[in-house]
Amino acid sequence: MNSPENICALALDVGGTNIRLAVVDQSGHIIARQQCNTSLSHIHASSDDQAETEILRILTSSIADILASHSHIHVIGVGFPGFFRQETGILVSSPNIPCLLDFPLAERLSDAVSLPVHVQNDATLAALGEFRFGIGRELKNLLHLTLGTGVGGGLILNGIPYLGENGMAVEIGHSCVVPNGRACGCGGSGCLETYASASGIVARYIETGHQDASNAEDVYRKALDGDMVAERILHEAGIYLGQAIAEAVKLLDVHNVSISGGLTGAWSFLSEPIRTSLNEKLIPPLKGKVRLHRSRLGDDTGLLGAAILALENGFRPVYVF
Amino acid sequence: MNSPENICALALDVGGTNIRLAVVDQSGHIIARQQCNTSLSHIHASSDDQAETEILRILTSSIADILASHSHIHVIGVGFPGFFRQETGILVSSPNIPCLLDFPLAERLSDAVSLPVHVQNDATLAALGEFRFGIGRELKNLLHLTLGTGVGGGLILNGIPYLGENGMAVEIGHSCVVPNGRACGCGGSGCLETYASASGIVARYIETGHQDASNAEDVYRKALDGDMVAERILHEAGIYLGQAIAEAVKLLDVHNVSISGGLTGAWSFLSEPIRTSLNEKLIPPLKGKVRLHRSRLGDDTGLLGAAILALENGFRPVYVF
Numbered sequence: 001m002n003s004p005e006n007i008c009a010l011a012l013d014v015g016g017t018n019i020r021l022a023v024v025d026q027s028g029h030i031i032a033r034q035q036c037n038t039s040l041s042h043i044h045a046s047s048d049d050q051a052e053t054e055i056l057r058i059l060t061s062s063i064a065d066i067l068a069s070h071s072h073i074h075v076i077g078v079g080f081p082g083f084f085r086q087e088t089g090i091l092v093s094s095p096n097i098p099c100l101l102d103f104p105l106a107e108r109l110s111d112a113v114s115l116p117v118h119v120q121n122d123a124t125l126a127a128l129g130e131f132r133f134g135i136g137r138e139l140k141n142l143l144h145l146t147l148g149t150g151v152g153g154g155l156i157l158n159g160i161p162y163l164g165e166n167g168m169a170v171e172i173g174h175s176c177v178v179p180n181g182r183a184c185g186c187g188g189s190g191c192l193e194t195y196a197s198a199s200g201i202v203a204r205y206i207e208t209g210h211q212d213a214s215n216a217e218d219v220y221r222k223a224l225d226g227d228m229v230a231e232r233i234l235h236e237a238g239i240y241l242g243q244a245i246a247e248a249v250k251l252l253d254v255h256n257v258s259i260s261g262g263l264t265g266a267w268s269f270l271s272e273p274i275r276t277s278l279n280e281k282l283i284p285p286l287k288g289k290v291r292l293h294r295s296r297l298g299d300d301t302g303l304l305g306a307a308i309l310a311l312e313n314g315f316r317p318v319y320v321f
Numbered sequence: 322m323n324s325p326e327n328i329c330a331l332a333l334d335v336g337g338t339n340i341r342l343a344v345v346d347q348s349g350h351i352i353a354r355q356q357c358n359t360s361l362s363h364i365h366a367s368s369d370d371q372a373e374t375e376i377l378r379i380l381t382s383s384i385a386d387i388l389a390s391h392s393h394i395h396v397i398g399v400g401f402p403g404f405f406r407q408e409t410g411i412l413v414s415s416p417n418i419p420c421l422l423d424f425p426l427a428e429r430l431s432d433a434v435s436l437p438v439h440v441q442n443d444a445t446l447a448a449l450g451e452f453r454f455g456i457g458r459e460l461k462n463l464l465h466l467t468l469g470t471g472v473g474g475g476l477i478l479n480g481i482p483y484l485g486e487n488g489m490a491v492e493i494g495h496s497c498v499v500p501n502g503r504a505c506g507c508g509g510s511g512c513l514e515t516y517a518s519a520s521g522i523v524a525r526y527i528e529t530g531h532q533d534a535s536n537a538e539d540v541y542r543k544a545l546d547g548d549m550v551a552e553r554i555l556h557e558a559g560i561y562l563g564q565a566i567a568e569a570v571k572l573l574d575v576h577n578v579s580i581s582g583g584l585t586g587a588w589s590f591l592s593e594p595i596r597t598s599l600n601e602k603l604i605p606p607l608k609g610k611v612r613l614h615r616s617r618l619g620d621d622t623g624l625l626g627a628a629i630l631a632l633e634n635g636f637r638p639v640y641v642f
Contacts, residue, residue: 083606093606141486153572164574165462166610171571174604176564179500186604243497250492251474251569253485283495283507285404285414289487 010066010115011306012059012078013122016041016096016149016199019062020299023070024307028133030300032070036062040081040096051100052108060112067113076115077310079122079302080105081150083167087313089119092167095185118313122146123170124161125305126260127154133304135258135293143254145172145241146302147263151193155252173197175244192244196237198263204233220266234266238273245274246281249290260295260302267294330631331387331436333380333399334443334623335361337417337470337520340383341620344391345628349454351621353391357383361402361417372421373429381433388434397436398631400443400623401426402471404488408634410440413488416506439634443467444491445482446626447581448475454625456579456614464575466493466562467623468584472514476573494518496565513565517558519584525554541587555587559594566595567602570611581616581623588615 008031013020023032043054059078067073082094089106110117127144136142136156146152151173155162162169173193174186181190182200194200198216205213205222208229213219222230245257264270271294279287295301329352334341344353364375380399388394403415410427431438448465457463457477467473472494476483483490494514495507502511503521515521519537526534526543529550534540544551566578585591592615600608616622 095605165576166574166606168604168607169572169574171574171604174571175568176602188602188604247496247568248572250495251490251572253487253490253492255486281497281509283489283492283509284416285487286489 006072007074007311008070008072009307009310010063010070010073010076011303011310012062012076013125013302013306014040014059014078014080015122015302016081019058020303021062021066022300022303022307023066023073024304024311026311028304028307030303032066033303034062034066038062040094043097046099048099048101048103051097052103055097055100055103055105056108056112059109063113067115074115075310075313076109076113076117077125077306077308077313078105078109078117078119079125079306080119081122081152084120084163085167086163087118087120089117091119116310118309120161120306120309121152121154121163121167122302123152124154124163125309126152126301127156127170127305128161128308129301129304129306130258130260130295130297131156131159132308134260134295134297134301135256139256141254141256143170143245143248143252143257144301145245145257145259145261147197147259147261149197149199151197153248155254157254170248172244172248175247177240177243192240195240196244196263201233201237201263205230208233216263217265220269223266223269231269234269235273237263238270239277241270242274242277242279243281245290245292246278249278249286250283253286255289256291256293258293258295260297260299262299264294264298327393328395328632329391329393330628331384331391331394331397332624332627332631333383333397334446334627335380335399335401336443336623337362337402340379341624342383342387343621343624343628344387344394345625345632347632349625349628351624353387354624355383355387359383361415364418367420369420369422369424372418373424376418376421376424376426377429377433380430384434388436395436396631396634397430397434397438398446398627398629398634399426399430399438399440400446400627401440402443402473405441405484406488407484408439408441410438412440437631439630441482441627441630442473442475442484442488443623444473445475445484446630447473447622448477448491448626449482449629450622450625450627451579451581451616451618452477452480453629455581455617455622456577460577462575462577464491464566464569464573464578465622466566466578466580466582468518468580468582470518470520472518474569476575478575491569493565493569496568498561498564513561516561517565517584522554522558522584526551529554537584538586541590544587544590552590555590556594558584559591560598562591563595563598563600564602566611566613567599570599570607571604574607576610577612577614579614579616581618581620583620585615585619
């Protein structure tokens with residue numbers, strides 16, 4: 001029989017372009033990891049039944065291998081791009097799969113793999129991971145942004161993830177930074193995500209007539225090589241990030257902001273414009289008070305948050321509001 | 322000796338143009354009220370010492386009369402336009418009196434009038450008053466806006482006022498609604514307050530060449546009389562309010578928003594554009610979910626919040642974060 005020290009969680013971070021998995025122990029150490037180049041964007045379901053079947057198939061097949069080789073996994077935590085009804089694991093809705101509403105994802109996945117499963121919004125879990133194992137270790141409150149295919153946000157208040165009334169809090173990727181600006185998948189326009197996500201940056205670069213960038217890393221490399229257009233697009237992403245963070249800070253009055261995700265690889269182009277526009281847009285008593293941090297955990301914030309959710313929800317509930 | 326039922330608070334709401342006072346019992350009933358047409362704008366201090374003396378003189382003189390005629394006042398609560406260090410009663414800073422920093426307002430006023438004094442941000446107290454005695458009575462969470470000389474905001478989460486790390490939360494009056502828009506007293510531009518406060522509305526009306534409006538009520542009356550410019554300015558105030566509320570809801574995910582203050586007198590011009598732009602700017606799963614309420618308490622939200630602060634802080638602390 002396993003002693004409590006041997007208990008591990010299997011953490012999943014379901015992203016826009018891939019699914020990342022990790023076996024995590026109770027101290028937050030990643031023991032093993034795996035990546036599946038399959039994602040929710042592969043789901044082309046015409047009905048909610050079909051979408052449910054597809055999601056469960058994708059998740060269980062990505063889980064199967066790692067479960068077979070790690071016998072000490074007792075619980076699963078999943079970060080998923082969608083809105084959840086508090087701590088129930090019921091997916092209220094997901095921008096990626098619009099036909100899916102009120103789907104008991106945690107319960108169905110648990111039935112399929114015969115282990116306890118806890119699910120929560122991916123960006124909320126990234127904030128929790130960063131708070132416990134990264135920048136937030138000595139803090140009480142933290143605003144966290146994830147720069148990936150989209151822009152996500154999570155908020156920790158007094159050590160507790162703030163979920164909002166419908167699990168939709170900190171949708172900072174849909175903060176409007178340019179009135180009547182770029183069209184967003186949410187139906188709105190001028191959302192931060194259309195300027196400061198990996199997909200937004202590539203789209204903006206290609207729109208200038210440059211066809212030779214297939215991802216944000218390409219744009220970053222071009223900027224490093226002195227491509228002025230690539231540089232300007234990254235600079236503007238930073239300006240808009242600073243602007244959106246300033247608006248959030250004027251409402252939340254939290255003084256530490258961290259950013260994780262693949263796009264932080266371009267930190268040398270992003271950090272200065274973020275800091276400049278953030279400070280410019282704050283009210284006088286807040287100017288100079290907000291600390292901006294690049295995540296120490298790279299892309300692992302979401303995985304670690306999913307592991308915390310899994311390991312702690314088995315013992316005590318950590319979520320309020 | 323007074324029984325607990327007889328204990329009353331003296332509540333003060335220190336506004337941009339006047340100071341309102343009320344004697345409030347423990348059920349939230351206003352027993353007596355008074356208004357002083359003096360305000361912080363009368364303070365022209367060249368030094369912090371002089372400003373401190375002036376504030377105490379203004380507040381104690383406004384209190385003196387009412388104290389003399391109401392012997393059952395045991396505690397004083399003050400809503401003040403400034404930022405306070407949590408529940409200490411120390412004024413960190415006030416936009417109205419920039420030279421004043423870290424002033425122990427509650428303590429000094431208490432010494433001056435020989436009664437316990439509790440002080441907090443005016444808009445936070447308005448939110449608390451509305452939550453306990455108005456719209457919020459059956460709610461858990463509430464975002465509240467005050468439309469007066471400026472635009473203030475307060476947030477109640479799980480029944481508790483959210484103050485932020487430096488007592489500066491919900492500065493929604495300084496949400497940017499028009500990039501590079503109207504210059505604001507905060508040093509920024511395009512702040513909601515410059516379009517949707519009483520002072521902003523009058524300023525915008527006068528700028529059109531109409532010199533015959535001295536306050537927002539004049540503009541409202543002209544709109545009622547069919548003045549298209551007055552109507553447009555009120556309509557736009559509503560649009561910008563809806564826009565700023567949408568941005569706040571995308572971050573906070575609270576589903577009830579109330580508005581109090583003198584400018585709600587123009588509700589017939591404001592409500593429809595607020596609702597329209599609010600719904601337009603929300604992300605799809607939030608559309609139609611946010612309820613907008615005109616305060617049931619008129620201008621008394623701040624006074625009632627100040628009374629709650631006074632009556633409850635004497636017994637148990639109500640503020641966290």
